[in-house]
Structures are given as C-alpha cells and as structure tokens.
Amino acid sequence: MGDVKLLGLWYSPFSHRVEWALKFKGVQYEFIEQDLQNKSSLLLESNPIYKKVPVLIHNGKPICESIVILEYIDEAFEGPSILPKDPYDRALARFWVKFFEDKGASMRKSILLKGEEQEKAKEEVFEMLRILDNELKGKKFFVGDKFGFVDIVANAGALWLGVLEEVSGVVLVTKEKFPNFCVWRDEYCTQNKEYLPSRDELLIRFKTYIQPVNASK
Known part of the structure; x- marks a missing residue:
C-alpha cells in the first residue's frame, strides 16, 4: 500500500x-x-x-x-471496485460524472451571483435538477445496484447544495418540483452519514464566507 x-x-x-x-x-x-x-x-x-x-x-x-x-x-489499491466492471456501465458512470462536473459552476453561480447572472445560473441548475429527478426515479444508485463512482462524485449535490441554499437563502430544490431527487438526497445523507462531514459544522463554515460575500453585492 x-x-x-x-x-x-x-x-x-x-x-x-x-x-x-x-x-x-x-x-x-x-x-x-x-x-x-x-x-x-x-x-x-x-x-x-x-x-x-x-x-x-x-x-x-x-x-x-x-x-x-x-x-x-x-x-x-485493492478492495471493492469504485468504477463498474462492465464496460458499458463504466462508460455510463463516466458520463454522469462529467455531467456533475460540467454543472458544478452553475450551482456555485446560482448561490454567489446576483441579478441576471444569478437568474441564468439558476435556470441551468433547474434544468440539471429536472434531468436528475427523472434519472433517479425509483433508483438508489446512479449506475447498477451498487454504490460507486458517480455516487461519490454526487456528494456535493446531496449535502453541500442544501447547506449553501440554507446559508444564502437561495431556494433551488423543493419536493414539489423535484420529488425523486429529494428522496434520493435524503436517503443518501442518511445511509452515508459516517462518510460525510457534519451538516451543522458546514453551515457554520459557509456562513462566515457566503453571507459576507452576498452582503457586499
């Protein structure tokens, strides 16, 4: 090792x-x-x-x-596989990982920016959430029946996005608009609690950064 x-x-x-x-x-x-x-x-x-x-x-x-x-x-390293073994599933996992990476900037902009730029970013995030809501209907994992590559990468959407919403006051995710995403998010945070940082500690950390930034705009 x-x-x-x-x-x-x-x-x-x-x-x-x-x-x-x-x-x-x-x-x-x-x-x-x-x-x-x-x-x-x-x-x-x-x-x-x-x-x-x-x-x-x-x-x-x-x-x-x-x-x-x-x-x-x-x-x-030895141990359980993070990426799927099947070539198609592996390609599918890489597709969804790229999807999350491509949309990350819009999530940040929808929280940190103001005015027209923020509204444009929010629309991009809403489109992302609509896609995810459809993809996650009746699913626990993104690819196959095991936790893996995409699920690890999705951590920001599952935990950090909600923290940033609460700190900034910008509402992006609601159960009415994105019910499947919300079910997945809640299950994700519950089942993987031991691998995630404290939500309360994240709130304290980001309050010291986001609120001053927003106040200056």
Missing part, C-alpha cells in the same frame, strides 16, 4: 470525494489540512499548475484533481 497522504480541506466536497474513496478501499492515509490563504510549500510543490486541493501523495508521487484521483485509487 505504501505511504499515503491527502492534502485537502475538511469542508471541501472535492476533498471528501477522495477521503471517501480511500475509506471505501480500506486505505490508511494521513490527512493534511491546508490553508488556501497561505498555501503550504508541500501543496505548491505537489500541484504547481493549479495550486489547489485535493492532492493525493502516494509513495511521494502526487496525483491531482479529484476525478483523476478517484480512478487512480480504484486502480492502485
């Missing part, structure tokens, strides 16, 4: 994706909390191009970008 370190932020959904995968595989690792206002020399050396977290360091070799890291973990 070797020496495994993870440079991350406790409140980051991207860092938690990697932590989740390591725990899923049963990999022992050292978590090294970072300060993005005062980036460590280890972070700058390990990710000189983007200078951001998460970074996985395995036997002294850094791997950057959460999606890339998840696939690396699946290939480098």
Whole structure:
C-alpha cells in the first residue's frame, strides 16, 4: 500500500470525494489540512499548475484533481471496485460524472451571483435538477445496484447544495418540483452519514464566507 497522504480541506466536497474513496478501499492515509490563504510549500510543490486541493501523495508521487484521483485509487489499491466492471456501465458512470462536473459552476453561480447572472445560473441548475429527478426515479444508485463512482462524485449535490441554499437563502430544490431527487438526497445523507462531514459544522463554515460575500453585492 505504501505511504499515503491527502492534502485537502475538511469542508471541501472535492476533498471528501477522495477521503471517501480511500475509506471505501480500506486505505490508511494521513490527512493534511491546508490553508488556501497561505498555501503550504508541500501543496505548491505537489500541484504547481493549479495550486489547489485535493492532492493525493502516494509513495511521494502526487496525483491531482479529484476525478483523476478517484480512478487512480480504484486502480492502485485493492478492495471493492469504485468504477463498474462492465464496460458499458463504466462508460455510463463516466458520463454522469462529467455531467456533475460540467454543472458544478452553475450551482456555485446560482448561490454567489446576483441579478441576471444569478437568474441564468439558476435556470441551468433547474434544468440539471429536472434531468436528475427523472434519472433517479425509483433508483438508489446512479449506475447498477451498487454504490460507486458517480455516487461519490454526487456528494456535493446531496449535502453541500442544501447547506449553501440554507446559508444564502437561495431556494433551488423543493419536493414539489423535484420529488425523486429529494428522496434520493435524503436517503443518501442518511445511509452515508459516517462518510460525510457534519451538516451543522458546514453551515457554520459557509456562513462566515457566503453571507459576507452576498452582503457586499
């Protein structure tokens, strides 16, 4: 297995994706909390191009970008498979992961921006939620009958989106509009509680950031 370190932020959904995968595989690792206002020399050396977290360091070799890291973990360590074994299911999983990655910016903009830009971002998020609501009807997992790659990547939609809504006062998800998504979200947070950070602690953390940002606009 070797020496495994993870440079991350406790409140980051991207860092938690990697932590989740390591725990899923049963990999022992050292978590090294970072300060993005005062980036460590280890972070700058390990990710000189983007200078951001998460970074996985395995036997002294850094791997950057959460999606890339998840696939690396699946290939480098023994344990349950994160990606499906079936080629079609694997391709389907990668499709949905790209979907989440492509829509992430709209979710952030719908919370942080104001005026016309925010309204445009909100419409993009509503379209994303309509697609997910249809896809998740009667389903517990995105691909097949096992928790895996897409489900780990979906952590931001399941937990962080609701936290950001509450802190900002921007309402995006309602049971009336997106009933299937809400059922999936509630089940997800309940069943995976041990792998997710405290919602209350996330609320405290993001209140110190989002409310001042919104007040300045």
